Amino acid sequence: MMAIRSDAARSRERILTAAREQDSSTLRLNDLARETGLGVGTVYRHFPTVHALVEALAYDTLIRMRDLSREAAAEPDAEVALASFLRSALDLQLADGGLQAVLLSPDDETDDVRETKREIFATFTAVLERARSDGAVRADLTVEQLEHLICGIEHAVRLGSPADSEPFLQIMLAGIRP
Amino acid sequence: MMAIRSDAARSRERILTAAREQDSSTLRLNDLARETGLGVGTVYRHFPTVHALVEALAYDTLIRMRDLSREAAAEPDAEVALASFLRSALDLQLADGGLQAVLLSPDDETDDVRETKREIFATFTAVLERARSDGAVRADLTVEQLEHLICGIEHAVRLGSPADSEPFLQIMLAGIRP
DNA sequence: GCATTAAACGGATACTTCATCCGCTTTGTG
DNA sequence: CACAAAGCGGATGAAGTATCCGTTTAATGC
Numbered sequence: 001m002m003a004i005r006s007d008a009a010r011s012r013e014r015i016l017t018a019a020r021e022q023d024s025s026t027l028r029l030n031d032l033a034r035e036t037g038l039g040v041g042t043v044y045r046h047f048p049t050v051h052a053l054v055e056a057l058a059y060d061t062l063i064r065m066r067d068l069s070r071e072a073a074a075e076p077d078a079e080v081a082l083a084s085f086l087r088s089a090l091d092l093q094l095a096d097g098g099l100q101a102v103l104l105s106p107d108d109e110t111d112d113v114r115e116t117k118r119e120i121f122a123t124f125t126a127v128l129e130r131a132r133s134d135g136a137v138r139a140d141l142t143v144e145q146l147e148h149l150i151c152g153i154e155h156a157v158r159l160g161s162p163a164d165s166e167p168f169l170q171i172m173l174a175g176i177r178p
Numbered sequence: 179m180m181a182i183r184s185d186a187a188r189s190r191e192r193i194l195t196a197a198r199e200q201d202s203s204t205l206r207l208n209d210l211a212r213e214t215g216l217g218v219g220t221v222y223r224h225f226p227t228v229h230a231l232v233e234a235l236a237y238d239t240l241i242r243m244r245d246l247s248r249e250a251a252a253e254p255d256a257e258v259a260l261a262s263f264l265r266s267a268l269d270l271q272l273a274d275g276g277l278q279a280v281l282l283s284p285d286d287e288t289d290d291v292r293e294t295k296r297e298i299f300a301t302f303t304a305v306l307e308r309a310r311s312d313g314a315v316r317a318d319l320t321v322e323q324l325e326h327l328i329c330g331i332e333h334a335v336r337l338g339s340p341a342d343s344e345p346f347l348q349i350m351l352a353g354i355r356p
Numbered sequence: 357g358c359a360t361t362a363a364a365c366g367g368a369t370a371c372t373t374c375a376t377c378c379g380c381t382t383t384g385t386g
Numbered sequence: 387c388a389c390a391a392a393g394c395g396g397a398t399g400a401a402g403t404a405t406c407c408g409t410t411t412a413a414t415g416c
Contacts, residue, residue: 002383002384002385002390002391002392003384005382005383005384005391005392005393006383006384007382007383007392007393007394008383008392008393008394011393011394028373028374029374029375030373030374030375033395033396038394038395039394039395039396040374040375040376040395040396041375041376041377041378041393041394041395041396042393042394042395044374044375044376045393045394048375104337138349140345141345144338145338145342145345145346148334148335148337148338148342149334149346149349151333151334151337152330152331152332152333152334152335152337152346153330153334154330155329155330155333155334156326156327156329156330156331156333157326157330159282159326159329159330160322160323160326164323164326167318167319167323168323168327168330170353171316171327171350171353171354172349172353173353174352174353174355175348175349175350175351175352175353175354176349176353177352180362180363180412180413180414181413183362183363183364183411183412183413184412184413185363185364185365185411185412186363186364186365186412189364189365206402206403207403207404208402208403208404211366211367216365216366217365217366217367218366218367218403218404218405219364219365219366219367219404219405219406219407220364220365220366222403222404222405223364223365226404
């Protein structure tokens with residue numbers, strides 16, 4: 001059996017490196033081909049769609065999110081745990097412009113991404129459940145709603161300055177209490 | 179001097195009518211030409227860009243927003259006035275998918291739109307000012323921040339169901355209190 | 357009515373962007 | 387070193403975008 005070929009690994013890295021210098025919302029596969037000196041065919045074989053590339057770019061951030069989720073879940077105080085989880089999620093989504101799309105997409109390109117997302121959502125559910133039974137959040141709030149709210153806050157911060165991040169998060173945290 | 183020609187008025191209405199049947203985020207000027215039976219040149223003369231068309235489509239909603247703003251500002255209780263203003267803004271933005279872009283755009287196509295937006299923001303500023311001096315909202319919150327938060331909530335609601343609108347608004351209203 | 361002309365109309369067409377296909381090249385293995 | 391299997395490249399066709407200009411039409415003045 002044949003391992004991953006060295007030229008393919010090199011091409012892949014060249015594409016990812018070039019893509020990291022761009023805004024994920026305006027990525028153009030043909031442009032990356034020109035910038036890297038690779039053929040368009042090569043770029044499209046590695047990443048058949050822009051979303052496949054965005055997902056590959058976001059994978060490191062996703063792993064970081066999983067790790068921070070675990071840490072948040074280990075926090076004894078349920079309300080602190082939830083706040084910590086939400087702050088991490090918001091910070092990472094602001095740092096990685098493609099993460100929101102990856103988190104919300106129902107179709108993951110790779111099993112690694114699917115499994116990592118699964119763990120993050122499971123942890124999130126547990127943290128919210130604990131906060132709920134402590135009476136620290138509104139009883140009717142679901143994980144999906146909170147996820148959407150974080151995406152909304154991300155959007156709001158992007159409309160203004162990154163400095164709005166913390167005040168907006170505080171407003172959300174204050175607002176979700178019973 | 180020549181008034182607006184009747185054929186031009188008819189073409190304009192045909193385009194607007196056809197455009198209203200579509201999602202404002204996926205409007206295609208060439209498609210509208212085909213659907214209306216008009217030439218592409220005609221469509222592009224009336225609306226040189228998609229944004230020009232979106233703005234024309236949103237104008238009625240914008241007028242409605244201005245009227246509801248005036249009503250909210252007439253409310254004696256400052257906190258109720260602010261809540262009323264924000265609820266109207268959210269509802270209208272959810273009803274008109276192009277309104278957010280029109281409100282946030284710094285470049286308005288027509289003077290009517292510019293003037294209407296100016297009045298809405300002036301009213302909004304006055305309502306927020308009054309709520310602030312009543313101690314009904316956080317002292318450091320600006321009009322821009324609140325505007326962005328409403329856009330964020332709109333985004334969050336669009337990610338889920340319209341039924342999330344009221345709970346999300348409640349969370350925001352609770353969160354912006356001191 | 358009819359002539360005049362400014363304005364509007366239409367759609368061919370040039371330009372840009374997107375994604376595939378397939379002949380050629382490179383890599384790793386026996 | 388031969389020979390698959392995998393990867394590479396870029397010409398190319400399909401799709402979308404927007405302009406230009408010759409033709410038509412509506413309003414106005416006589």
